[in-house]
Amino acid sequence: MMGVVVVGSANMDVVARVPRIPGPGETLLARSFSRGGGGKGANQAVAAARAGGVETAFVGALGSDGDGQSLRESLTGSGVDMSVVAQSGEPTGTALISVADDGENAIVVVGGANADFTALDARQQQVIGAADVLLAQLEIDADVVLAAAQARREGAVFVLNAAPSQPLSEAMWAQLDVLVVNEHEAADLAVALGAPDRELDGAVDLLAGRVGSLVVTLGGEGSLVVEGGERTRVPAVPVTPVDTTGAGDTFVGVLGARLALGDSLVEAARWGSVAAALAVQRPGAQDGVPSAAEVRTAYT
Numbered sequence: 001m002m003g004v005v006v007v008g009s010a011n012m013d014v015v016a017r018v019p020r021i022p023g024p025g026e027t028l029l030a031r032s033f034s035r036g037g038g039g040k041g042a043n044q045a046v047a048a049a050r051a052g053g054v055e056t057a058f059v060g061a062l063g064s065d066g067d068g069q070s071l072r073e074s075l076t077g078s079g080v081d082m083s084v085v086a087q088s089g090e091p092t093g094t095a096l097i098s099v100a101d102d103g104e105n106a107i108v109v110v111g112g113a114n115a116d117f118t119a120l121d122a123r124q125q126q127v128i129g130a131a132d133v134l135l136a137q138l139e140i141d142a143d144v145v146l147a148a149a150q151a152r153r154e155g156a157v158f159v160l161n162a163a164p165s166q167p168l169s170e171a172m173w174a175q176l177d178v179l180v181v182n183e184h185e186a187a188d189l190a191v192a193l194g195a196p197d198r199e200l201d202g203a204v205d206l207l208a209g210r211v212g213s214l215v216v217t218l219g220g221e222g223s224l225v226v227e228g229g230e231r232t233r234v235p236a237v238p239v240t241p242v243d244t245t246g247a248g249d250t251f252v253g254v255l256g257a258r259l260a261l262g263d264s265l266v267e268a269a270r271w272g273s274v275a276a277a278l279a280v281q282r283p284g285a286q287d288g289v290p291s292a293a294e295v296r297t298a299y300t
């Protein structure tokens with residue numbers, strides 16, 4: 001049995017700190033430069049594995065290059081089983097990120113191996129079939145996500161973090177057990193379903209009518225869990241953020257791990273919220289994900 005299986009993207013984040021975001025044709029000198037693991041799938045896998053007590057596997061694709069090797073090693077080091085990750089002929093996915101002094105950013109994502117990941121092989125299907133919780137996002141081909149959902153065993157929980165924003169097919173809606181979105185994604189999905197505006201309350205009602213369990217994350221305002229018609233507000237832990245990259249991924253990864261441990265959705269969201277509050281106080285996506293011991297200390 002594999003507690004959590006995460007199907008999704010893995011990127012090398014290449015980050016330049018710049019005085020401001022350059023305009024067209026402009027060249028700027030960076031203040032500093034760093035590299036670190038990123039990609040929603042890999043971030044969530046690291047968060048689930050570091051949550052502790054839950055076997056976690058990643059299903060995705062990496063290039064046969066130095067970045068691929070380095071991501072493979074760092075995820076393995078975080079406790080993620082990387083044994084069924086596909087080796088692509090394309091380069092490892094890369095996110096070119098500029099962060100300005102005022103906190104504004106500009107990001108170019110080169111899909112690479114993630115974009116080349118168009119089908120699940122037999123070993124990947126087998127690992128997915130052994131999951132208690134299947135976690136996915138939309139940075140890879142939605143057909144691969146759908147195939148993964150269909151490959152899960154009966155009783156396994158499919159959690160979709162529908163990010164980045166895109167409309168979901170009827171087939172995807174039919175597979176969902178838990179939908180996790182931030183408020184922008186919630187409004188986008190609601191509008192795609194025919195909502196007259198982007199108002200949050202209406203969006204929540206509409207989405208909750210389509211899926212058994214819904215979590216809407218609200219940044220520093222916490223999150224809203226809707227289950228069986230009941231809405232529960234889960235507060236954020238008040239902190240001063242230094243880098244909110246990966247906050248949502250830490251929240252979702254830890255939520256998945258806690259569901260695999262048998263927590264209720266509200267309880268799992270409370271753990272996710274504590275872990276995400278620790279993550280926003282550190283730079284980097286995967287580098288910012290806290291350990292189980294840190295989360296436990298902060299929770300109690």
Ligand code: ADP
Pocket residue numbers: 163182183216217218219220221222223235236237238239241244246247248249251272273274276277280
């Ligand atoms: P995303 O990164 O996907 O947009 P959110 O910004 O909604 O997701 O953040 C996800 C979760 O992370 C929130 O529900 C909250 O629990 C936590 N979080 C995000 N920003 C902060 C913050 N400034 N302070 C404390 N917790 C935060």
